Amino acid sequence: MQSSVLFSSKPAWVRAQYSTSPVDTNPMAATVPGPGPGPKWAQKTITLPPHRRGCHLVTSQILKEIRPDLSEFKCGLAHLFLQHTSASLTINENYDSDVRDDTETFLNKIVPEGRSAPWKHTLEGPDDMPAHIKSSMFGCALTVPITDGKLNMGTWQGIWLCEHRDAPTARKVVVTLNGI
Amino acid sequence: MQSSVLFSSKPAWVRAQYSTSPVDTNPMAATVPGPGPGPKWAQKTITLPPHRRGCHLVTSQILKEIRPDLSEFKCGLAHLFLQHTSASLTINENYDSDVRDDTETFLNKIVPEGRSAPWKHTLEGPDDMPAHIKSSMFGCALTVPITDGKLNMGTWQGIWLCEHRDAPTARKVVVTLNGI
Amino acid sequence: MQSSVLFSSKPAWVRAQYSTSPVDTNPMAATVPGPGPGPKWAQKTITLPPHRRGCHLVTSQILKEIRPDLSEFKCGLAHLFLQHTSASLTINENYDSDVRDDTETFLNKIVPEGRSAPWKHTLEGPDDMPAHIKSSMFGCALTVPITDGKLNMGTWQGIWLCEHRDAPTARKVVVTLNGI
Structure with a gap:
């Protein structure tokens, strides 16, 4: 049983609406008049292994x-949620590792560290x-659109x-998928 | 057939739950006891025409x-996803274009460019x-709440x-709408 | 009637799919073969009372x-949306108030204010x-995963x-909950 997803001319909306109504006169949505798959949720916590300080491509x-x-x-x-306060997730260039190195250079330049830094929180x-x-x-x-399973x-x-952080630590990411 | 959305006194939850159960005793949710519209998904890729370097109001x-x-x-x-790594989407002031100009000034000040910049990635x-x-x-x-169709x-x-970027380029945005 | 949420070995997906189909052979999703609760949406605007300039823990x-x-x-x-352009929401450390103070110090250092600042927009x-x-x-x-009601x-x-801003102002946050 396939979901009745409507494809129209480009730039096209992919639309789906779920209803138990035998007749649905809503003109904008493809309906599933009878049995069929409805919305799905999936959620899982994954662990990324320790990475050295810096920016790393982790798509794969x-x-x-x-x-x-x-x-x-x-x-x-798809929603990705890093459960930590001393690392981050971002979307950026996936090809040249220099872009990741330069971004790390920028972050270190913009946020001072060590004796010249004005921070009160230094215990850790x-x-x-x-x-x-x-x-x-x-x-x-991060929230990323899912289209055709990707x-x-x-x-x-x-x-x-x-x-x-300087000390590499495994990092947990809660992944939540929602869609049809 | 209207969805049974419950409006209560302010600060009010608008609540909806979909069920095929003939009787639903969940006290916190308005139910759709019989036929009615269920959750909807819509997804589309739109193209924003080239804009000059700087910040631009694109709501309309x-x-x-x-x-x-x-x-x-x-x-x-509503989820908006820019499929590029050299532009960004943000929500900010919608009235005075000076705010957009000043933000561009800030970005250029904070991220050095040209001979004084320490970047390795300079090929492009x-x-x-x-x-x-x-x-x-x-x-x-960006993810923005939808309320009453807006x-x-x-x-x-x-x-x-x-x-x-200096060279204006058309930019693609994947828009995903999800709700009831 | 409980939703048929499937728990498997760790790292586990929690999965749920809603269908009115009497038989569902999809191997990856727990199904609700008969009546049962479906997806829910809840939305509400809450008001945070005025806070002085700086970073404040508002989880509770x-x-x-x-x-x-x-x-x-x-x-x-859970999606939280601040309806303002001169305040922000972020997720960070919840224990030592020095972290919040240091973050405010950083923001003030990185974004100049007063006579030395290059801004055109100064009317307010x-x-x-x-x-x-x-x-x-x-x-x-912010978008935060919900798991087991939390x-x-x-x-x-x-x-x-x-x-x-210097002048404390009440701030509105539109909260949207979506899930099963």
């Missing part, structure tokens, strides 16, 4: 964990307070884990 | 593309590496496209 | 407003334009309201 590591489930969604959203080491700030600058969560990112986009 | 350009479909959602979320031009950094600072995605932003909020 | 203030409804969701997403006071920039740096929205944040994570 994440896809390895979620691909079979992701492939079940025709249309939806000189890299800790800068790590917290960098985490809020880039954020700990993350619908642009050609040059990839998912980065930015590790802001 | 985006609404023009999605308004008819948006109006079908009583309650939900002096504006390219700064553009990648700015893209992660502001982010490439984006439920504050009075002074608008959607900005921030173009970080 | 927000939970107080949403906990009863949140507890109804087995799996889902010297703190206004910096406030707009800080709002886009940290963002006005926000599934890490041990040290909390929700911060960052007030970037």
